[in-house]
Structures are given as structure tokens and as C-alpha cells.
Amino acid sequence: MAEASNSTLPRFDAVEFTQDAGVTIQTLSPPNLKEIILSAGSIGTPHILLNSGVGDADELSTLGITPTVNLPDVGRNLTDHPRWSLVWSVNDTSTTEMYWRNDTLQADALAEWTANRTGYISSTVLNHIGFSRVGEDLLEEESCAGNLTAHYELVFASGIFESTIPATGNYFTTTVILLCPLSRGSITINSTNPLDPPLINPNFLSHPQDIVAMQYAVEGAQKFVSAPVWKDYVLALTTNITDLEESIRNEAGSTDHQVSTASMSPVDAGWGVVDPDLRLKRAMGVRVVDASVLPFIPAAHTQAAVYAIAERAADLIKGRK
Template identity: 45%
Template sequence: RDMNSGSPLGMGWTQATINNGSRSSSATSYLATEFMSRPNLHVVIGAQVLSINSTRANEFKSAQFVQNGKIMSVTARKELILSAGSIGTPHILLHSGIGNSSALKSLGITPLHHLPSVGQNMTDHVALSLEFVVNSTATRDTAQRNATLAAQQLAEWNASHTGPLVDTVMSQIGWFRVPNASLAGFPDASAGPNTPHYEFLISNGYMAPRADNTNGMSIAMAVVSPHSRGSVTLNSSDPLASPLINPNLLGEQVDRIVAREAVRAALRFVAAPAWKGYIITPLGVNASSTDAEIDTYARNGAATVYHPSGTASMSPVGADWGVVDPDLKVKGLKGLRVIDLSVTVSRYMTPMRLSIDTKHCSRTSRPPILRQLRTSSGSGAQI
């Protein structure tokens, strides 16, 4: 069924708009010749931002970065826009002295602006998977074990955009809700009765190659409206050191219930008569597994879907929590805005929502920013 109908519950084919069969990325959007040659865009390659620095009291408009071992700085005429993502944005803010003052002091970082919510409220989708041995050799496992066959399939795709590589790894997806009785006593984190608690992603093959040379099918399950909250913090005053990322997957009981119900639903799905003769045996839990066994399986197999958000969350003006105001300006500061998915707060997060929110930030925040800058210095202000 149409996943964009406004009522996505049910099963359907994965829908995507992919230009010429190639996925877009930061590289295709910024590093292609037509972009690099623009006179009003300067892309610095192979560099990492170290910190955002204060230019005057409560104003942060200068960024320090390192490239090829050389430390350099840039200063904005009007504003800096930080778009380093839900991991990079809090990492940079904290190393800039913007965050929980006591935590920064303990690491030897001079606190410049007390904002305890920086790096907190991290939300991420949690996924687990079930795998099944199948009676078929027409799965992607065969090519994964055969380098010659894999090369032939890639050559066919490059030559004519045909063959097995036309399909995505997960061509069918489904969106489902947990029965109301299972969530009795818990708030519903979904956006409403027509929106899902969990997702199925069905793959014609194992998640990773197996040594037993069997062929398989996988069902990945994602909790798409998680209650659990994690954090991005520091373990070092070195801005080149990796941050501490704690997604706290399945940290809340309600998320564990949703994960368990998703596993049960997947096992019921593969028990349908249509699969008879195709599915040989499940790997891992099965229909007779207890709730405790499924919960243990989920805890041991839980993984991120790499959809982090919320670590620089938006809150109302004057609120004692959050990192940015509704205009995306960092609370209490001038010259600095955050425009990425770290500003989101909602518990209901799907990949589609993430995509829409990204477009929302880029499209709807730009006009008010331009208006404010032009008001401050007249029309035609340089940014």
C-alpha cells in the first residue's frame, strides 16, 4: 500500500526517489564540480571543527578548525550556523564551553555559558532482527559468498541498471501498532492511532554472511516511537577525541514491551501458510520462546539505526530546559544557531519524519534568518 497515504499502517513495497539509482549524500551535494565552482560557496575539505569561540560577551561568531595539522579560524559577519548533526553538534558546543558548567570544569574545560541540556535527550531508533534458514539459493547470500557472481551483478548494474542490484536490501516494509492492552499504564509515544509503534524491514538474505553456507531471510524490527533517552557527553578535553555516546537503547520498559511485541508479530507473520516449504527453521527465538527469553534476545541484539536526534533540543523561549529557542538560536547567546536534527524533541521519529524535519529546518528557517539579518543591517546584508 501507499506509505505516503497518511495512514501508513500495513505492509508495502519500499518507496524511494533515487536520481539515476545513486543515493544522494553530502559529497554529491557539495563536492561535485558544479557546487565547488560556485563563487558564493567555499567548502573546506579534510577539516574538523575544534570549537566555536566567543567574539564578545554572550556572542559566538568565530569557529576554530584544524586542517592538515594547522589550526585556523573563521569569523562570521552576522551569524554562525552549526549543522554538525546530533552527535557532532553537542560535541562542538561542549568543547566550546557551552553546556553543563560542572561537567565541563571536571574535564578542565572553561565553562562560558551554562546550558545543561546540551548533549542530553538523545533519541534513536532501536533495531533487532530475526533470521530464518530458507529453501532457496535465490537470495543475496549466494552473491556474498561468490566474488565472481557479485562482480557480474555489479557490472550488469553499471552497464544497464538491471539485474539483482535493482532492488534495495530491504524491499518490503511494514508499520504496525502494539495492542492497547499491552501498553496499559504507559503513555502512547506515537503521533496518533494511525501511526506505528514499530516497523518491519524484510530482506532477501541474512544480515551478515554465515559460515554454514545456508541461504536465509531476515526481518529487522525497529521501535519507531522510543521513550528511552540517552546522551552525548565528553570524556576528554581534547576536541579531536571521540565523544561518549550512550543511546540508552531499550532503557525504558515501554520500549522493551514494544520490542517484544514486534518479535512476537514477526514470528506470527512467518507462521502463515504462504511460507510453508520456504522457511526451514528460525535462528534464535521462536514461537515457543518465553517473554523473558525474547527480552534477553532483544537486549543482546539491540542495535542503533543511526537516526540520533534531540541532543540540542528546542524549547519555548524562557524555558529552563532545552538548547535552542524556536528561532533556532542557542539560548542566551547571540550569533549562533543550530539547524540539524539535534533540535527535535518529539518522541515519534520515523525515517520519513527525519527526512521531512531536515527539509523543514533548511527551508522554513532560512526566510526568518534572512529577514532578521536584513533588518539588522539593511537589505542585501552579506551572510
């Protein structure tokens, strides 16, 4: 984004972009431009803002980027749902391994989906989920919105989800997702080249309560699958666990629910990046519309929340409060 100084606040009135990996830089600056809608997501939005001189002024100056708007919270407060999976071998020949091991079945399924949008790949195997809470005596503070909100989610799926599918065997996976983490990460840059990728630090499980909650959830998943109803189906746990905490810390990954890197805050608050109308603070001409504006992560998948933000933004842009 490019900035003009026609008022006491800087106004952004142009967008610089490339369509050939930076060989040429083009500028779009229509004379009737009312505002720029920035919707690049929780990773891309802070990346663009930082490269436009919006962020911590001292850090930008150190990099050699001229600060335009001093908003230290740009890229801070990154929050995501960490996940970790347990895999069991099962007495079942219809798990998703039958699909991944059969090139003919894959081709037939793709052809059916292409023709009719039906068949094996028209649905998801991740369609059984459960939500639960951690034992109250284990928590030093309530990390969720209230005492009825789930702390973790269990996602049950037929099959194994790894980059390399085992040549033999059939599997069942339970993915444990921490819904109300207290750990916070960051999106930063270390280059003045906007085409260089940002530095993403999810900082998973850095808060001690998060690892306690995650261990509780994993043990809960194991207890669930050990129920008598599973005895003729589940054969054995194949996930190698020697030290549960170490295993979780080494292998926990992202659910791709990143939020809060351009957090919304009250108009007069000294923190945050956008105001309640999604307008960039301390500047004019930019409105942010994506998951980055959420000040905290929902105890749920983020898709519905992003829909709500988009609907609200549409009303604001049209002038309806």
C-alpha cells in the first residue's frame, strides 16, 4: 500500500502490486478511491502492513523501512489452535487407505466428482467431532469464554493422515485440538523485500497451562477409544509415546485457524490495530476484513466467525451501521 499525506493522519490511496514475481511493480490509484479493503488473512495482512510501514516504528526503522503508522501490535498476538494426533490400527478394510493405495479407485472417484460432484471425494472423512472440558482442578485460570465452553475438540477420522501412507494395515485417527490456548505467537519480517516470506512464530504451548490442557485432552481421547464398544474394532495404538509432554511439544501442529494479528480494539484503546468498524487505527483509507481482526480465538472452527466479520464489513462499507 502507498501513502499520501493530505491530512493530520496519513491516508493510504494506492496499492502497489506485481503479477510477475516482482519483475515489474504496478500502482493502482483510482481518483475516486474511497478506501482500500485489506483481506489477506492472518498471515498476509500483517505482512502487507509491515511492508507498508505500519507496525512497530522502532523495529521498522531498524530494518530500513520508513515508519508510516506506529502500531506496535501489527503481527503480535498470533493465536492458533494447536493439534496433535493419535493413530490406532483397526479391524476394518474400508478405511481411507483403500483409496490412497488404489490408483484406479482414485481416478474413478475424481471422474465421478468432476462429472456429478458426487462420490467418494464429495464428502469429508473428518465428520465426527466432540467437544469437552478439562478438569477444573487442573486450570489456574479459565482460558475460554465461560465455564460451559469446551477447552478441547476431538476429531475422529477413518484412516491415517501422513505424508507417506503405510503399505499395509488399516487405521483410525483421533486429532486433539486445543480450543482456548493462552500462548501467543507473532508475524514479523526481516527484509525490506515484500516478496520475501514473513517470519511465522506460532509459539505453540509456550504457556504452561496449554500443555497441561493438551495432555488432559490426549488422555481423554485414549480413554474414549478404550471403551468396551471399540474392543472388536480397535486393535492397538500405533503412535509411539515414550514421554507424552515431549511427544506433544515435538509434534503439535497448526489447525490453520490463525487469528488476532491485526486485532480489533476500542476506538480510544492504546493497543490493537483496527477499531470496531475495522478501520486501521491512526490512519485513513484502509479497512481490514479477515480473521486477523479477531481479538481472541473462538473456541470453535473460525470459518463461521470470518463469515460474520465479512457480513458486518459489507454493512459498514455500504454505510449501514
